[in-house]
Amino acid sequence: VFTFRITEWRMKYRVQMNAMDSKANTQAIDSLINYETVKYFGNEAHELQRYNESLEQWEDAAVKSQTSLSALNIGQAAIIATGVTTLMILASKGVVAGSLTLGDLVLINALLLQLFIPLNFLGVVYSQLKHAIADMQLMFDVLEQEPEIQDKPGATELDVGEGEVRFEHVDFAYDPERPILHDVSFVIPPGRKLAVVGPSGAGKSTLARLLFRFYDVQGGRILINGQDIRDVTQASLRRAIGIVPQDTVLFNDTLRYNIAYARPDASQAEIEQAARAANIHDFIVSLPRGYDTVVGERGLKLSGGEKQRVAIARAILKNPKILVFDEATSSLDSQSEQVILDTLRRAAEHHTTLVIAHRLSTIVDADQILVMVNGHIVERGAHLQLLEQQGVYAQLWELQRQEEEETPSLEA
Known part of the structure; x- marks a missing residue:
């Protein structure tokens, strides 16, 4: 006792x-x-x-x-x-x-x-x-601890088909007192590219999180090939989508492991092909240990641009039907950005693509551009159409153009 x-x-x-x-x-x-x-x-x-x-x-x-x-x-x-x-x-x-x-x-x-x-x-x-x-x-x-997002009983595998993505009257808030998205609706047809732009805090990156179903919408629904993503398994949903995130976090392992993380069974030739497409292969082979180089905690041994290229290589290696680029070139210099943009354009040719962008010059070729302000879609259309409207997009375009003109060139 x-x-x-x-x-x-x-x-x-x-x-x-x-x-x-x-x-x-x-x-x-x-x-x-x-x-x-x-x-x-x-x-x-x-x-x-x-x-x-x-x-x-x-x-x-x-x-x-x-x-x-x-x-x-x-x-x-x-x-x-x-x-x-x-x-x-x-x-x-x-x-x-x-x-x-x-x-x-x-x-x-x-x-x-x-x-x-x-x-x-x-x-x-x-x-x-x-x-x-x-x-x-x-x-x-x-x-x-029970996960907040779970597969519903009887959830089926996602039939991605041609990869059409549809947001229908989506409302969402991380905190009920601070709504993020208000009645957001758009469609990305199969094989097309849709870009989302707007000021910080407009809710752009939230669209990607909802598409991956990290959270459930409070109103409306999200469809892929006509299927509500809440009715399919999370594993099949995420297999169908690839992403280049804004903040790339790498594992404390080799470059080979980090690139192959998208497809652990990928061969060395496939890994190198993806690295070449992301314009990072030459950098990797220049390292003493090449693809066996350990990148450190969260990729601390790499620069921001190098980490982002690894993320791009990872997305290319996965080769999903749907691609999400969340400010995929934000950490690159102008020269590297153009090389990567060409790569991303080739990678997105036969994929349904959602591009979340800060630099408007990177999305002028998008089939449709959405302009978001405070969680609302305030404008939509192609690049030239939006410029002709002389609205928010035109103001952002003019502002960024002036900033680029005022920035000293490398030669200066």
Whole structure:
């Protein structure tokens, strides 16, 4: 009873210690991953202080956990010693009184040892089991977490067909108090390219997240080849779509692994072909270890443009029916941008393509352009049509043209 009650009492210190340990490790990893930001602002001492504070909290919880464990061990030893001593005194008095023999005394001592040793062992095992449960509690919490987006019962495989994409009166908000999309409707015919432009915060990138069904729409529906994406399996949906994201995050593995992540069974020849198409093959083979070069945490050893080219190679290797370019050339210089744009145009020739763009010069060849402001589609049409309307698109085009003219050329 003592062991059970004390073990239950001290569990809170063990849980607190694990929480502080996780917090300290997370803080250390966060500081290391963002080391450039730390150095830019000269905040090494600040980060060290934050880490020390987390370690102090962990140390305090660890001391309490160890102290309570010592109290448990001392209490168990005291109970056993008291019990053995009391019974041996009573047995000795029986021998002196003549009611017990010396053999009885030896027998009682042996029986006490056989009783208390297993009881002590049971207390240790129970304590260790409770510690293990506390240590695994975070893992249990993760395993018990139900995903917000699940396949509905009886969901079927997506028949992507020709790859038509249709948004019908879509409403969406990450936070109910801050709507992002309002009655958004458009169609991307098979093999055509639709571009979405607009100021930051207009909801452009949200369209890509909804297409991948990272979230469900609150109103309206999204169709691929006439099928509501909520009625098909997520795995089949995502197999049909490839993306070059705005913020490319790579695994701490080789360049070969990161490119082949789109198709793990791809051959080396296919990987190299995709890398050539993304204009990164020559850079890779110039490295001492070539395709076996490890890129570091989140691709820290590569520049922004190099990471984006890896992402483009990955999308080309996947070769899906539907392509999404979310500001796919935002980290490239002007010369590389033109090379990549030519590559993307070739890659998108026979694919249904959604292009989310900041630079309007990259989407002048789109079959249709949507202009979004505050979650609303305010204009739509081809490049020349939108310029003739003298609306938001024309203003953005003129503004970017002036910025390009004011930017000094490389020769200057």
